[in-house]
Structures are given as structure tokens and as C-alpha cells.
Amino acid sequence: MTVRTVLGDVEELGVTYAHEHLFMTGGWPVREEPDYRLDSLDAAVAEVSAARRLGLSAVVEMTPLGFGRSPSLMRELAERTGLHVVAVTGFHKSRYYADDHWLHRYAADEITELLVSEIELGMDEYGLVGPLVRRSPARAGAIKIATGYHALGRGVGRLVGAVAAAALATGVPVVSHCDKGTMGHELLDALAAEGVAADRVVLGHIDHNPDAGYLVSLAERGAYLAFDRPGRIKYGTDQEIVALVAELAGHGLGDRLLFGMDLARRSYWPSLGGGPGLTYLLERFVPRLEAAGLGEVAAAALTGNPGAAFALRGAGGRLRESPAGPPRVRPGSSTG
Template sequence: MIRTVLGDVDPADLGVTFAHEHLLMTGDWPVMDEPDFRLDSVDSAVEEIAPARAAGLSAVVEMTPLGFGRSPRGLAEISRRTGVHVVAVTGFHKVGYYSDRHWLHRYSAEQIAGLLAAEIEQGMDEHGLVGPLLDRTAARAGAVKIGTGYHRFGRSVGKLIEAAGIVHARTGVPVTTHTDQGTGGHELLDALARAGVPGEKVVLGHIDHNPDPGYLAELAARGAWLAFDMPGRVKYAPDSQSVTLIAALHERGHSGRLLLGSDLARRSYWRSLGGGPGLDYLLTRFVPRLTAAGLGEVVKRALVTNPARAFSLGAGEER
């Protein structure tokens, strides 16, 4: 099953899925420090989703972790109003976004795992576990997130990886990741494997920021899911790079490990807020590029078949 904010759904019913998006980031100091991160309107999110929904979007993996003003009730409202499934996450971004006094640095792996598992099994806290009191919602998380820095894990990340392993063993949720510039993929898979998380339960986010087909093929061969979330954001690279990279991985037999998203985590990316490319870009602009390149079957896998497997609850899969 897939755990969404409105309840569990059959993987066969998930449909066209964007594997890395942000719909609500309502506050906390990273948002205050970077005002362009502030996505605090349910109405704007509903408006932003509408063209993508019309183009075929059925589900979104909402990757906003603790510490960014994640709103479970808001996500549930967005899902009800748009008809789009929303898979939410618990867990953390890279540790540079958290205060030196944050409890993630002070609590044990077992204590952290208990807090995160409760968000998956019972319901997410509306206020992101900032405490001291909880406001437990009915919306449950469907994945646990961890973030690593550029070529390094960062303070306390080893403990967070251990906690993610405990949560995975207890709940079966996948582990989704922020990999800075696509670095550290092997090191992250090694550490998660030691924590009991097989490659088949790991989604490597932003991995296409490291556009080395040999490197990515090695990660795919280890069972990891490769989340391509750069299309449309040409300040990083043109779409042609992503098309070429996807074709190279397909030729090497790894299209069964690809996921697609757009990671539009800024107001300036949303057309409903006067920016661009907009949430529908992936379906209306990038997918036609892949289809024209003879990669239509890869599109179906990356948007439908693969997400239904990647975000299912369970211990792993036979490959």
C-alpha cells in the first residue's frame, strides 16, 4: 500500500506521480531566511496543481520535512480539493537548516525513531515536532527523509540514518533523501544498508545534479531509485542534459529505477504566484521531449510503474 495524507491507497491506484515536490512551507527560520521558500497558501497550491491535474497528474510526493513549516492539515485540504494523492514525509533536510540546539542533535537514534514512527503510524504533528506539546493530526506520513551535504553527511546525520533504519524496520516506509548536488550516493547507500535499509527502499533525490551516467548506473544497479527533479530549472542545466542522461540509463537497462519530479520549492517557480516554469511543465513540456526522443515507455515507467513500487510500504523487493 501507499500511505497518503488521506489514507492508504492501492499502488495500482496511485497513477501519474511526481516524486519530489513542495506544496506548503509555511515558516520556521529557513523560510524566514529565504523568503522565496515561503509557500504558505493552500489556495495558491490548489491553483498551481490545476493545470498539472488537467494534464494527467494523479499523485505528488510532498518532500517538505520537519523544520520548514510543514502543514499536514493543509496538505490534506489540498488533496481533498484537487483530487491528487499526496504522500507526505517526516524526517529532516540537511542539518545546516537546523539550530545547534535542535533536539535532533541531543536525542538518541531510538528516541528520534520513536517520534518519526509515530508520525507514520499515528499522524503527523501540525507544528513539526517543535514541542513541547503535540497537535497530532489524522494525516500520516508515508516516507522518512534524511539530507546529506556536499560530499559529506554533516553533524548528527549518522545518527539520523540509524533512526531511519529503525523507522523503516518498524513501518516499512521508504527512505527519501536530499543528496547535495547528487554527491555521496554510494556512501549513503552503504550507511543505510548498515542500518538495515536495502537499496530498493531508498529514493536518491537530486541525483541528476550529478549527470554522470556511469555513476548513476552504479547506483541503480544497487537497487536505488534515482529521482530526476531538475527539468524546467535551466539555471542548473538545460532539459537536453536530462533527456540525454535518461536515454543513457535506459540503454544501460536502468529505466526501471527512474523517477521524475520538478522540486518547485520556491515562489518564483510557481505560475500561480507569477513565476515559472510551473507544476504542469513536467507533463506539458518535458515529457513530450522524452517521447520525441523515443523514450515513451520510459515515461510510463518513471511516472507510473516505478513510483507505485518505490513508495509502497514493505521490506524491499526481489530484483
């Protein structure tokens, strides 16, 4: 299997957090709430290094276009820590982009072309705000799309076609923001209509809707479920998530689970005076799962499942070798 990271393509991810934010240097979140400003490389190195000592090997960095995504900082972090960083292209909820943003005006095939270029050629350091493009050697390894609360949201139906076409052309998976855990089936239906199979979709924030029957029904379709709220107790207890994991495992669906923490605020980082920090998942949450007899499920959700979920796939759904581009790197190594 081959996964695209910001330093090149790798054959194995190791222990992976499937939904994180390491850098947000501008755009909507920082304008609206200073707590979202994540622009310190040193702080990110401190957070990642602490988790690396517990076994963390890879992170899927979910900051999309328009949110101050920084390919150069991601590469520097990967080089300094040995962390595999899978970056995304694509979008958050369409309402976060100004009315004159090209997202609302370009044709679907034009948007597809822009997304494909970020995956095959390299991400734009400016986040495709134009008119100039500064192409980074760091390439995206997934495409993000976001739905609203109980609604797809403005223009998302049109975006689905563009995202699906880019995913099929490049072999990367589609990753999502599912607002409050809603719209899982609707998004899978829309992507399926464009040719994207459910097992090429990662549904983010889906544990914010802690309905076991609903989650089982999504996993039975083949979608990956990213549980990304352990430790953020304001949204619900860890015990609630442990129970959901047990329910899915009981239905033989442990191979559909992924874990992350979605620590997208300064106030979540100990290096910036907050918490719980990236160590929480491995230090506190996984032992809860092990104590509940779910250790094997936890291990799969952190290792084998992410490797399959984020692997590049070629035509017909077959796993493919890395295309020409930046050199392949082995786990634990890096390229400049």
C-alpha cells in the first residue's frame, strides 16, 4: 500500500491520528476566533514530539484551502520530528468562503483540475487564493469536503462532483467534516452517484452523533468512521465513545474505525498553556479501551485501518504503486 505524505509517498503509516490540525495561520477561523491561530512550528514540534514518544507515527492534517494551511510548515514539522504528515486539499463548509470566492463561481471541471494539481504537482503555499501559485513540493494525500448540520450546504451538491472526479483521477480518499455527525448517509449517497465507493470515504466528527445504530449503518456500507472527540469532554464523555467502539466491534465492524483528536485550538495544546494535548489519545483513551477488552480494536483503528483508508488506489479500486514525483520514503525517514 502507498500513502501520500508531505515528504513523499510511504508504504506504511504506523500509529496514526486520522483527524488533526497542526497549522492554521489565517483565513476564516483566525479572523473569527484567535484561539484557532496555530502558527508556531516550535509549539507543534513540542506537541508532536510528546506524542511521538508514546508511539505516534503519522497524522492526517485536515486543514483545508482557505484556512491558513501551510505546506512549508508541515514539511518542516515532518523533517524535525520524523512524523508522517498526510495533508488535504479541498474545502470546509462553503459558507466560510466569501461570495466572490472561486469556489462559488468556477465550473466543476475547473475545480477538479485545481484539486488534482494539488495532489499530483504540489500544494499551493497561498491556498489557491491567487492570482499567483507558489507550488510546494508537498503534495496532498486526501480531499476534504464538508456538509452542514442536517443539510449539505450551499453549493455542496455541485462540489461533490468535482471532489469525486479528482479522487477518482488521483486515487486519494475523500475525507469529510460531518457537522454534529449528521449527513453521513446523504454524503455517501452523493459520492456514490459520482462513482466513489463508501470504502474510499472517511466520515469525520461522526462520533458527535453518538447513535450506535446510525454508526453501525454507516460502517456496514463500508465507510470509515473517524472518532475524533476523545478528551474533549465538553462534547461528551470518553465512556460514551468506549461504548460506541464496543458496539461497532460487536457487529464485526472494528475494521471501519479510525481515531483522532481534532485539537484545532491553542487552548487544546499544553505547549501553549492548554490541554488535553496530543498525548491524551495514547496515554489516556487507549488504556480505557484496553481495560474494556477492546485493545485489538484500538490497535487496528490506529494502525491497519488508517493504512487502508488513506492508501492510494488506482482504476478498479486496486491499490497502486506511487506515481512519478517526490521520492518514496520509508517509515521513520525523511527527505528534504
